[in-house]
Amino acid sequence: MLILSLTYVKPNEEADKHMEPHMAWVKEGYAKGWFLASGRKVPRTGGVILAVGDRADIEAYVAADPFIIHGVAEYDIMEVALTTVTEGLEALKR
Structure with missing residues (x-):
């Protein structure tokens, strides 16, 4: 599993200007699985996404986030090898 932690590097007002295309990008990430x-x-200093898949593919996708393209946020991508999850969250171990 990958934890995508994004931190705003510009004021929230700047993030708000790009929120709609960012959310469309997020929805596409869900559609891709x-x-x-x-x-x-x-407090609102950025966001977090839990993701699964090939790290190189996810990193390339992150580079296309409108927040990255417009310099609104930076990402820290952390890979975690989960060994135990509560019932119902088995998808996190992919």
Whole structure:
């Protein structure tokens, strides 16, 4: 599993300007079967996406995020080899 942690490097107002295309990009990640969960950080300093798939493919996809293209956010991608999950979350171990 990959944890995609994005951090805004510009004010939230700038992120808001690109939120609609970013959310379309997020929805496409779900459609591809790569994204399993996502949401905003609290406080709102960025977001987190739980993803599965080939790391190189995910990294290439992240590069196409409108937040990256417009310099709104930076990503930290962390790979985790889950060994145990609660019932119902077995997809996280892919």
